[in-house]
Amino acid sequence: MKKEDIDNLFNKPIEFKIPVRDKPSINDFYTTAEVKEKYGVKDSWIFHIAKEHNIPRTFHRGKTYWSKKHIDDYFAKKAPDPEIKEWYSTQDIQEKFGMTLTAIYSFVSKNAIPKKKVGIMVYYSKKHVDIAKGLIAPEEPKYYTIAEAMERFNLTRDQLYHYVKYHNIPRIKVGKYTKILRAELDKFFEPPKIE
Structure with missing residues (x-):
């Protein structure tokens, strides 16, 4: 490489343009x-x-x-989960379980209990608190067997396995039987809602 070539690079530089992205304007x-x-x-x-x-x-x-x-x-x-209908306030938890505020905050944080805030009041999901305290048993997810799912949705075994695999619908193995999560499969096959 000659010295002239290097000098020419700096004497006649190629013009560099920075691409400009148009940001969408905010009107509301x-x-x-x-x-x-x-x-x-x-x-x-x-x-x-x-x-x-x-x-x-x-x-x-x-x-x-x-x-x-x-x-x-x-x-x-x-926003809180719209399916949660019953809530405890911190005062309710204090009265029912005899806990201090610090213990309540530690408890809900450790157990990842859903909460909602209304003004300055904080409410915690009654169902989740009761499950964490052992008052009620957690709901076990319901499953379809392969035969039940085939009959319910009028599918062949191959079609069912294709949908389950392609759409990552959760399934478990119980002994030699495969079971498919009922809620997810129902949600997948429900007719589309046009609003």
């Missing part, structure tokens, strides 16, 4: 007051989660506006 916003009213949180908590999760915001005439999509997505992830 909540004011801080609307977020507080809709989700029952405080100002400081809104700013905390916005900073932690990079939620876009803008300021206009002394008000802070938050991206509606990002706020809704964040709180949708935090």
